[in-house]
Amino acid sequence: xxxxxxxxxxxxxxxxxxxxxxxxxxxxxxxxxxxxxxxxxxxxxxxxxxxxxxxxxxxxxxxxxxxxxxxxxxxxxxxxxxxxxxxxxxxxxxxxxxxxxxxxxxxxxxxxxxxxxxxxxxxxxxxxxxxxxxxxxxxxxxxxxxxxxxxxxxxxxxxxxxxxxxxxxxxxxxxxxxxxxxxxxxxxxxxxxxxxxxxxxxxxxxxxxxxxxxxxxxxxxxxxxxxxxxxxxxxxxxxxxxxxxxxxxxxxxxxxxxxxxxxxxxxxxxxxxxxxxxxxxxxxxxxxxxxxxxxxxxxxxxxxxxxxxxxxxxxxxxxxxxxxxxxxxxxxxxx
Amino acid sequence: xxxxxxxxxxxxxxxxxxxxxxxxxxxxxxxxxxxxxxxxxxxxxxxxxxxxxxxxxxxxxxxxxxxxxxxxxxxxxxxxxxxxxxxxxxxxxxxxxxxxxxxxxxxxxxxxxxxxxxxxxxxxxxxxxxxxxxxxxxxxxxxxxxxxxxxxxxxxxxxxxxxxxxxxxxxxxxxxxxxxxxxxxxxxxxxxxxxxxxxxxxxxxxxxxxxxxxxxxxxxxxxxxxxxxxxxxxxxxxxxxxxxxxxxxxxxxxxxxxxxxxxxxxxxxxxxxxxxxxxxxxxxxxxxxxxxxxxxxx
Amino acid sequence: xxxxxxxxxxxxxxxxxxxxxxxxxxxxxxxxxxxxxxxxxxxxxxxxxxxxxxxxxxxxxxxxxxxxxxxxxxxxxxxxxxxxxxxxxxxxxxxxxxxxxxxxxxxxxxxxxxxxxxxxxxxxxxxxxxxxxxxxxxxxxxxxxxxxxxxxxxxxxxxxxxxxxxxxxxxxxxxxxxxxxxxxxxxxxxxxxxxxxxxxxxxxxxxxxxxxxxxxxxxxxxxxxxxxxxxxxxxxxxxxxxxxxxxxxxxxxxxxxxxxxxxxxxxxxxxxxxxxxxxxxxxxxxxxxxxxxxxxxxxxxxxxxxxxxxxxxxxxxxxxxxxxxxxxxxxxxxxxxxxxxxxxx
Numbered sequence: 001x002x003x004x005x006x007x008x009x010x011x012x013x014x015x016x017x018x019x020x021x022x023x024x025x026x027x028x029x030x031x032x033x034x035x036x037x038x039x040x041x042x043x044x045x046x047x048x049x050x051x052x053x054x055x056x057x058x059x060x061x062x063x064x065x066x067x068x069x070x071x072x073x074x075x076x077x078x079x080x081x082x083x084x085x086x087x088x089x090x091x092x093x094x095x096x097x098x099x100x101x102x103x104x105x106x107x108x109x110x111x112x113x114x115x116x117x118x119x120x121x122x123x124x125x126x127x128x129x130x131x132x133x134x135x136x137x138x139x140x141x142x143x144x145x146x147x148x149x150x151x152x153x154x155x156x157x158x159x160x161x162x163x164x165x166x167x168x169x170x171x172x173x174x175x176x177x178x179x180x181x182x183x184x185x186x187x188x189x190x191x192x193x194x195x196x197x198x199x200x201x202x203x204x205x206x207x208x209x210x211x212x213x214x215x216x217x218x219x220x221x222x223x224x225x226x227x228x229x230x231x232x233x234x235x236x237x238x239x240x241x242x243x244x245x246x247x248x249x250x251x252x253x254x255x256x257x258x259x260x261x262x263x264x265x266x267x268x269x270x271x272x273x274x275x276x277x278x279x280x281x282x283x284x285x286x287x288x289x290x291x292x293x294x295x296x297x298x299x300x301x302x303x304x305x306x307x308x309x310x311x312x313x314x315x316x317x318x319x320x321x322x323x324x325x326x327x328x329x330x331x332x333x334x335x
Numbered sequence: 336x337x338x339x340x341x342x343x344x345x346x347x348x349x350x351x352x353x354x355x356x357x358x359x360x361x362x363x364x365x366x367x368x369x370x371x372x373x374x375x376x377x378x379x380x381x382x383x384x385x386x387x388x389x390x391x392x393x394x395x396x397x398x399x400x401x402x403x404x405x406x407x408x409x410x411x412x413x414x415x416x417x418x419x420x421x422x423x424x425x426x427x428x429x430x431x432x433x434x435x436x437x438x439x440x441x442x443x444x445x446x447x448x449x450x451x452x453x454x455x456x457x458x459x460x461x462x463x464x465x466x467x468x469x470x471x472x473x474x475x476x477x478x479x480x481x482x483x484x485x486x487x488x489x490x491x492x493x494x495x496x497x498x499x500x501x502x503x504x505x506x507x508x509x510x511x512x513x514x515x516x517x518x519x520x521x522x523x524x525x526x527x528x529x530x531x532x533x534x535x536x537x538x539x540x541x542x543x544x545x546x547x548x549x550x551x552x553x554x555x556x557x558x559x560x561x562x563x564x565x566x567x568x569x570x571x572x573x574x575x576x577x578x579x580x581x582x583x584x585x586x587x588x589x590x591x592x593x594x595x596x597x598x599x600x601x602x603x604x605x606x607x608x609x610x611x612x613x614x615x616x617x618x619x620x621x622x623x624x625x626x627x628x629x630x631x632x633x
Numbered sequence: 634x635x636x637x638x639x640x641x642x643x644x645x646x647x648x649x650x651x652x653x654x655x656x657x658x659x660x661x662x663x664x665x666x667x668x669x670x671x672x673x674x675x676x677x678x679x680x681x682x683x684x685x686x687x688x689x690x691x692x693x694x695x696x697x698x699x700x701x702x703x704x705x706x707x708x709x710x711x712x713x714x715x716x717x718x719x720x721x722x723x724x725x726x727x728x729x730x731x732x733x734x735x736x737x738x739x740x741x742x743x744x745x746x747x748x749x750x751x752x753x754x755x756x757x758x759x760x761x762x763x764x765x766x767x768x769x770x771x772x773x774x775x776x777x778x779x780x781x782x783x784x785x786x787x788x789x790x791x792x793x794x795x796x797x798x799x800x801x802x803x804x805x806x807x808x809x810x811x812x813x814x815x816x817x818x819x820x821x822x823x824x825x826x827x828x829x830x831x832x833x834x835x836x837x838x839x840x841x842x843x844x845x846x847x848x849x850x851x852x853x854x855x856x857x858x859x860x861x862x863x864x865x866x867x868x869x870x871x872x873x874x875x876x877x878x879x880x881x882x883x884x885x886x887x888x889x890x891x892x893x894x895x896x897x898x899x900x901x902x903x904x905x906x907x908x909x910x911x912x913x914x915x916x917x918x919x920x921x922x923x924x925x926x927x928x929x930x931x932x933x934x935x936x937x938x939x940x941x942x943x944x945x946x947x948x949x950x951x952x953x954x955x956x957x958x959x960x961x962x963x964x965x966x967x968x969x970x971x972x973x974x975x976x977x978x
Contacts (some may be wrong), residue, residue: 006532014469015473015476018469018473019473019476019477021476022473022477023477025484026482026485026486026489027485027489048511089489098359132514134367137614137618137621138610138614139365139616140561140615141610141613141616141617142562143565143568143569143606143609143610143613145569145572145585145588145605146588146602146609146610149588149595149602149606150606151601152595153595153596153599156598157595158596186604206614226517269476270478272477272478273477273478273480273481274478274480274568276361276480276481276484276573277569277572277573279481280572280573281592288481291481291484295481295484295485295575296488296574296575298488298489299487303481303485306478307477307478307481307482307485310478310481311475311476311477311478314476314478315476329440
């Protein structure tokens with residue numbers, strides 16, 4: 001077990017190298033002059049060159065790369081051209097917001113998608129099943145940013161039940177940061193008012209994010225449940241008189257979930273990189289908004305940093321899924 | 336099971352015919368696939384004729400009518416007018432061309448690159464396989480939307496740049512798919528036979544292996560079309576990609592955001608157009624997968 | 634004297650497929666008494682497994698449809714019984730064992746837990762299965778069920794049975810897994826055991842042990858067994874009676890020595906000839922080309938006629954009915970009359 005985890009962590013090294021090489025290549029080899037952009041429209045040639053020199057951008061790409069990797073070893077992700085703030089500190093500030101959003105969305109998706117998938121498989125080929133299949137494809141087809149806008153329009157602008165965006169109103173004093181998740185930090189601080197505020201701010205973006213993974217998890221769960229229900233051991237369980245409810249909830253569900261787990265892992269990583277649009281709509285101060293601002297000004301250090309962090313989280317999420325898979329499937333655990 | 340007298344020569348042909356017949360039968364049986372096909376047909380129709388049929392062609396070309404700003408939906412403007420007094424319906428109809436062509440371009444380029452990478456990796460094997468697949472896995476690790484945004488921003492605005500940027504994050508899925516299929520096909524008896532008689536490897540790849548990979552690729556392309564359209568619209572929404580006055584659904588939607596909630600109708604038409612187009616492609620792709628890809632069949 | 638344990642009469646079953654309705658069971662008659670082991674033999678697709686699954690009502694309807702006939706278990710027609718009632722019989726009165734021991738145990742649960750679940754399900758219909766009072770607490774019941782599970786494993790010959798309850802299926806060999814499945818099928822003390830190809834996936838040496846175990850179970854508990862197999866050798870070794878199936882019909886049935894020594898139906902004769910270990914009159918299997926007929930549009934008359942070396946024109950007129958050819962020995966062939974046996978002279 002420990003060996004398994006260690007081996008996977010060692011395997012991260014080439015991933016980090018590969019990611020940085022690819023992102024560096026994109027940052028340096030594509031056209032565009034980020035330095036001129038950062039220096040501003042009125043900058044003289046001399047000012048631009050001075051800025052380039054300050055950030056080492058006048059040196060060969062290889063030197064820049066090795067400087068960057070050297071910094072990585074100390075947890076230094078470089079400095080933003082535009083704000084001159086260290087990227088690592090920025091990411092540390094924005095990452096919890098994105099993680100909170102993604103985890104909330106995945107919790108909604110799993111909590112609803114798994115039972116729904118199981119139920120539609122059990123009642124398959126009847127009208128609730130057909131209806132849910134159509135609705136699921138519809139949910140996957142719904143652009144998240146359009147859904148976000150519709151939610152805002154309905155619940156924030158017309159009904160005024162929920163706030164339009166952000167994580168907390170300005171007038172609420174944020175709790176001392178422990179986890180960086182406002183919903184958890186407010187609970188730790190015992191501030192129920194701030195907690196309910198944080199939840200209300202989280203609700204719409206999390207729902208907008210959760211719809212497509214919910215539908216996918218439901219479809220996956222339905223397919224794998226149907227597959228498991230056709231397994232011989234289910235026939236045996238039926239032939240030996242186990243009650244239907246027990247067969248489905250115990251013998252089928254567990255095996256079907258293990259097949260769905262892979263999808264959950266993939267989706268988790270995918271959502272981390274896909275918060276950009278929802279964060280834009282709800283003005284959610286996370287990595288997506290941060291990366292978008294950097295991309296528009298072609299400020300490449302933050303972009304590389306964000307890609308690296310999300311890439312590593314993606315790999316980590318899949319490692320967790322593999323471990324969970326071992327918990328559910330004893331055969332994997334022992335081999 | 337079925338035992339009928341047939342000469343060996345006609346058997347494969349008959350089987351093939353039978354398979355097609357059954358596939359078509361199943362497709363027709365599936366109401367959803369038919370609905371999807373119908374929706375896709377409408378979308379493709381507007382892709383070709385949208386600009387031509389737009390009730391206000393000069394608005395599509397960038398014409399402004401400030402006197403008629405923010406008119407609510409009416410008979411003359413079923414989806415109202417926007418901040419420049421342009422007919423929203425006309426813009427959305429014309430926007431079909433950009434969105435669908437861009438989506439198709441992305442899927443096409445992505446699948447061509449992916450097929451090349453995957454077939455070389457699977458067919459040559461050894462170190463080529465190792466290098467190409469590591470590269471594929473790495474690209475999959477990078478968040479695709481951020482990658483596409485970064486490339487698009489670096490390349491600068493424009494239709495072609497946007498398509499290229501998204502395609503560069505789109506190919507790994509195809510590479511993995513094709514490699515798997517090529518590896519499986521390599522072991523088939525007819526390929527071994529072709530090798531044994533000393534056929535040229537390129538010929539084996541193109542004549543014997545790739546044709547068998549076509550149907551999963553088509554299934555994936557049809558399933559991907561919707562997501563490609565969504566990604567294109569997403570870039571437009573953020574403000575990277577094509578610029579106004581070129582009508583594009585994502586851009587139209589992002590402009591309308593500033594005029595919520597009073598002029599909400601400016602958002603409805605582009606949003607619904609996106610949703611319905613993607614819905615159609617997904618329904619069709621889902622139906623095609625059930626029929627063409629027996630492994631994924633439920 | 635009580636009636637038979639199981640009596641199947643004139644059972645007709647169709648399956649709807651893309652090509653139309655296939656008549657997969659075409660008038661099955663079979664009577665099983667306690668203490669008997671019936672071998673049900675035939676080629677794949679002849680309907681022997683469907684017959685077994687029908688007894689437990691495990692054939693999904695649709696696509697299957699029971700056209701005619703009855704399956705009486707201790708006098709009650711299972712086809713007329715509501716599924717709720719059938720459910721109370723499964724595991725408790727009718728046990729089943731399937732072919733592949735690798736796929737018939739749930740890989741995600743320890744075998745002890747699976748055995749306990751079956752025992753508890755059986756106990757919910759008949760508390761006497763567990764050695765504890767009916768009003769015992771859940772915990773006590775579980776403990777009793779676990780004790781019983783250990784005993785069952787021990788009885789089917791699994792060494793160190795108690796400790797192995799906590800193992801997962803993949804930690805057992807194929808033969809041991811089949812023993813576990815037999816223990817699972819027997820834990821509810823069924824009166825009828827249906828074993829569908831229980832030894833096909835196993836080594837020959839393991840096969841003999843499993844068959845011996847089944848035989849011992851009949852002797853110890855006075856139950857009836859239906860052993861579904863395509864192997865006449867297995868039947869000869871294990872069974873007291875045999876029914877030979879072809880394309881949805883039972884073409885010949887009777888006590889095993891009778892049928893093996895004096896096969897009456899040409900199909901049985903052909904099957905016998907195919908066993909290399911038995912001394913057979915005709916030697917090799919000659920003239921039995923082709924395969925099981927298309928059941929959507931079966932050949933008219935006797936379904937075996939197209940492949941039968943002895944077929945004559947009348948064979949295609951009508952489906953032959955079973956004729957008694959010896960003591961409790963029946964065959965369905967028009968070439969067989971009274972005690973005379975079909976031959977090609």
